[in-house]
Every structure is written in structure tokens, then in C-alpha cells.
Amino acid sequence: METQESAVAEAVKASGESTLEKATAKAKETFDQMLNVSLNIAVTGNTGSGKSSFVNALRGLNEDDEGAAPTGVTETTLLEISCNFTGNSWLIVACTMEITMYEHPTMPNVKIWDLPGIGSPNFKADKYLKYVKFKDYDFFIILNSERFTENDIMLAKEIRKQKKNFYFVRAKIDNDIRAEERKKGFDEQKVLSEIRKDCQKNLKEMGEPKVFLISSYGLEKYDFEILQNTLEEELPAHKRSALLQAWPVCSAASLEKKIKLFEDKIWAASLASGVIAVVPLPGLSVACDTGIVLGFLSRCYYSFGLDDRSLSRLSEKVNKPHLKHMAKSKFVAAIKEKAVTRVSVSASLTTVAAVEYLFSLLPGVGSAVAAGMSFITTRYLLREGLKDLAETARNIRKEAGLNTA
Numbered sequence: 517m518e519t520q521e522s523a524v525a526e527a528v529k530a531s532g533e534s535t536l537e538k539a540t541a542k543a544k545e546t547f548d549q550m551l552n553v554s555l556n557i558a559v560t561g562n563t564g565s566g567k568s569s570f571v572n573a574l575r576g577l578n579e580d581d582e583g584a585a586p587t588g589v590t591e592t593t594l595l596e597i598s599c600n601f602t603g604n605s606w607l608i609v610a611c612t613m614e615i616t617m618y619e620h621p622t623m624p625n626v627k628i629w630d631l632p633g634i635g636s637p638n639f640k641a642d643k644y645l646k647y648v649k650f651k652d653y654d655f656f657i658i659l660n661s662e663r664f665t666e667n668d669i670m671l672a673k674e675i676r677k678q679k680k681n682f683y684f685v686r687a688k689i690d691n692d693i694r695a696e697e698r699k700k701g702f703d704e705q706k707v708l709s710e711i712r713k714d715c716q717k718n719l720k721e722m723g724e725p726k727v728f729l730i731s732s733y734g735l736e737k738y739d740f741e742i743l744q745n746t747l748e749e750e751l752p753a754h755k756r757s758a759l760l761q762a763w764p765v766c767s768a769a770s771l772e773k774k775i776k777l778f779e780d781k782i783w784a785a786s787l788a789s790g791v792i793a794v795v796p797l798p799g800l801s802v803a804c805d806t807g808i809v810l811g812f813l814s815r816c817y818y819s820f821g822l823d824d825r826s827l828s829r830l831s832e833k834v835n836k837p838h839l840k841h842m843a844k845s846k847f848v849a850a851i852k853e854k855a856v857t858r859v860s861v862s863a864s865l866t867t868v869a870a871v872e873y874l875f876s877l878l879p880g881v882g883s884a885v886a887a888g889m890s891f892i893t894t895r896y897l898l899r900e901g902l903k904d905l906a907e908t909a910r911n912i913r914k915e916a917g918l919n920t921a
């Protein structure tokens with residue numbers, strides 16, 4: 517039978533460190549980073565290209581949800597009026613700009629910035645980037661619902677000059693498909709390939725970069741998943757974890773990646789929760805940082821899309837109302853009740869009670885306070901909790917008729 521010592525030794529090995537002390541420090545750092553590392557995504561493009569709708573889709577919100585970015589006709593504020601003397605007349609350039617920051621609804625460390633496009637070609641790309649504080653963003657999404665313009669190219673060149681990454685996204689593909697569907701001999705792949713070629717031709721001077729075709733109303737279709745994979749490949753490892761947690765579940769593979777991400781972090785959460793005392797300490801609040809246990813499982817819950825809002829959105833989309841009530845496993849029910857929306861690492865009295873409750877769900881463990889917490893039981897709780905949430909998420913996708921792994 518596995519002993520406390522051998523379980524701890526396994527976690528130390530997973531940390532890649534040589535001592536328990538170093539492994540615990542690394543675990544705390546890894547866990548803190550997993551929950552709190554910042555990720556700033558800038559979305560820019562012409563007026564009406566679909567930026568706000570894309571921002572909402574990334575945040576898993578419908579346009580009429582509370583806190584969603586307003587879409588359709590919106591007002592903008594006046595940034596500056598500059599006057600240039602051009603030959604024999606004054607040219608007045610008015611630039612309207614509103615930068616809006618939207619936090620991810622359950623991950624405040626992930627922020628999506630809705631930026632207006634350059635607008636007038638007289639507003640230079642370098643000035644634009646300075647104004648929007650380009651250094652604050654991890655990467656830029658340059659969105660267009662038609663052909664990419666000179667402004668888009670100018671901006672991309674300047675972003676490249678500033679050594680930041682950008683991605684060209686051609687939005688509202690569902691509109692194009694719908695328009696073509698009516699024609700005789702319609703072939704979806706052919707239409708997509710033509711749009712892609714047309715965009716790339718348009719961007720020839722950028723070296724024909726990848727163009728991602730998406731619909732904000734159907735993230736599981738077209739290139740949204742390819743965009744996710746590309747971003748993951750190009751982001752540094754710690755930022756990748758934030759992206760993966762926040763990115764909406766758009767396929768069976770994307771759900772499996774999320775599950776794996778959390779599985780790979782169990783060693784860190786178990787060590788960081790501070791329950792490595794060989795002789796279990798009496799009293800949960802002393803022996804365990806309950807915020808870590810609850811924080812970990814809450815993150816899984818939201819990241820897998822098991823919260824009410826995500827399920828309601830999914831059930832509306834596939835027109836299966838019963839999906840809303842499918843997240844009923846014992847862990848989902850417990851976390852739904854106890855989860856903190858804005859996951860923080862700090863422990864509180866209420867989370868002590870919550871974790872105590874979660875422990876009572878484990879067969880053979882019973883009350884954590886009565887049994888005394890140990891590294892093994894904490895790791896067991898995290899593993900069982902994750903397994904339960906993952907299985908529920910898989911079943912819901914299956915029931916929704918979406919592809920399975």
C-alpha cells in the first residue's frame with residue numbers, strides 16, 4: 517500500500533526538484549501562477565467587423581448577458597483632432613477611439629481588450645500602438661469580416677516591428693456560408709478555401725500569413741480550434757496554461773487538453789496545500805490550505821463549462837433544454853454550491869466547511885477533520901474531484917451531440 521512518504525516522494529519527483537522543501541516552494545509558485553498569471557488579449561479591427569461579438573464569444577457570453585460587450589451600433593468617444601497643413605489647405609483628422617477592457621467572467625487574470633481599428637489611414641500605426649499601450653498585450657487579434665485592408669497590414673507590420681505576435685482572423689464566416697449555400701453545387705470546403713486564398717492574396721506583402729476563419733456564433737466550427745492550437749504553440753508555457761483554462765471548450769480535443777492540464781497540476785496543488793505533515797495535524801484549518809483545494813476544483817468546474825450559464829448557453833445552442841440539468845454528479849453539485857466565482861487562493865472559514873463537505877463525499881474517508889488531513893487524502897480528493905468533473909463534462913458533450921474524444 518502506498519504510504520504518505522512514497523506519495524510525497526512521487527510529488528517531489530513530479531516537481532523536478534531534489535528536496536521536499538524546494539518542491540513545496542515550486543508547488544506554491546506553480547499553483548499561484550496557474551491561478552493568477554495574467555493574459556491580455558487585444559482584439560482590433562474595422563468598425564462592425566465583429567470585435568465585440570468575438571470578445572463575448574471568448575468570454576462565453578451571449579450578447580444579452582450581463583456584462584457582455586455591446587454589439588451592433590455602438591458609440592465611440594473622440595480621442596483627438598489633429599490638423600495638418602497639406603499644400604494649400606488644412607486637413608482635419610478626427611480619430612474616435614474607445615478602449616474597453618473585459619475580464620474573463622471566471623478568471624479575472626485573463627483580460628480581453630476591445631480596441632477600435634485604426635480607422636483613418638492618416639492615423640499612423642505607430643501612434644495607434646502607442647495610444648493603445650501595445651506593451652500591455654500578449655498578442656493581437658486583427659479581425660476583419662471582409663478583405664483585410666491597408667490599415668490592417670500597416671498595423672500588423674508595426675506590431676511585428678514591436679516584436680509582438682498578431683493573428684489575422686476573418687470573422688462572420690457563417691454569413692458567407694449561408695449566402696453560398698443557396699447556390700447550386702455548394703461545397704463548404706471549397707468556399708472556405710476560396711475565402712482563405714482571397715484573404716491571403718490580400719495579405720501577400722505580409723508573406724501570406726495564416727488566416728483563421730471563424731464565426732463567433734459557432735466556435736466549434738471552422739478555424740477556432742486551429743487558432744487555439746496556434747496560440748498555444750506560440751505562447752510561453754505559463755501563459756499557455758491561462759489561455760487553455762480560459763478558452764471556451766470548442767471540441768472534444770480541447771476539453772481533453774483542459775483535463776490533462778489540471779491532471780498535470782495535481783502534484784502542485786497537493787503539495788502547495790500544505791498537508792505534508794507525516795503525522796496528520798488535528799483540525800482542518802491548521803493542516804490544509806483549503807483555498808487551494810477549492811480553488812483547484814472550482815477552476816476545473818468553470819473551465820470545463822459546468823456552471824449554470826455555460827450549460828444554459830450550450831442547451832440553447834443545441835436546442836436540448838435538459839442539458840441544463842445534467843451537471844448533477846456529487847462533486848459538481850458540491851462545487852456548484854461552494855465554488856467561489858472569482859477564484860482566489862486565500863483560505864477562509866467558509867471554504868474550510870466546503871472542503872470538509874467535499875471530503876465527506878469520498879468513500880472511506882469521511883470527515884477530514886475527524887480523520888486528520890494527509891497528503892494522500894488531499895491528493896485523493898483532488899484526483900477524484902477532477903475525475904468526476906471531467907466525466908460529467910464529457911457526458912454533457914456527448915448528450916449535446918457534439919463530437920466525442
Ligand SMILES: Nc1nc2c(ncn2[C@@H]2O[C@H](COP(=O)(O)OP(=O)(O)OP(=O)(O)O)[C@@H](O)[C@H]2O)c(=O)[nH]1
Pocket residue numbers: 561562563564565566567568569570586587588589590632687688689690691730731732733
Ligand atoms: N453572422 C454573424 N454575425 C456577426 C458575427 N460577429 C458579429 N456579427 C454581427 O455583426 C454586427 C457587428 O458586430 P460587432 O461585434 O458589434 O462589431 P464591432 O467590430 O464590435 O463593431 P464596432 O464596435 O462598432 O466597431 C453585429 O450585428 C453582430 O451581430 C458572426 O460571427 N456571425
Ligand SMILES: [Mg+2]
Pocket residue numbers: 567568569586587588590630
Ligand atoms: Mg464593438
